Amino acid sequence: MEKCSSCKKQFPESTLKTMVHIIDRKAYIKKICPSCQSIVLNNPNYYYLGDEKKSQ
Numbered sequence: 469m470e471k472c473s474s475c476k477k478q479f480p481e482s483t484l485k486t487m488v489h490i491i492d493r494k495a496y497i498k499k500i501c502p503s504c505q506s507i508v509l510n511n512p513n514y515y516y517l518g519d520e521k522k523s524q
């Protein structure tokens with residue numbers, strides 16, 4: 469289980485999407501749960517990470 473960076477709830481690792489949040493030209497790795505993904509997708513400062521590790 470891992471924490472969603474947005475809502476802070478616990479989710480299984482596989483359901484969380486790794487995203488990049490750009491703040492002041494710095495990139496931060498975020499783990500975003502499915503319900504928060506629809507919110508952050510409307511935020512132009514969030515990007516999907518291209519090289520996603522799916523097996524951990």
Ligand SMILES: [Zn+2]
Binds near residue numbers: 474477501
């Ligand atoms: Zn969330």
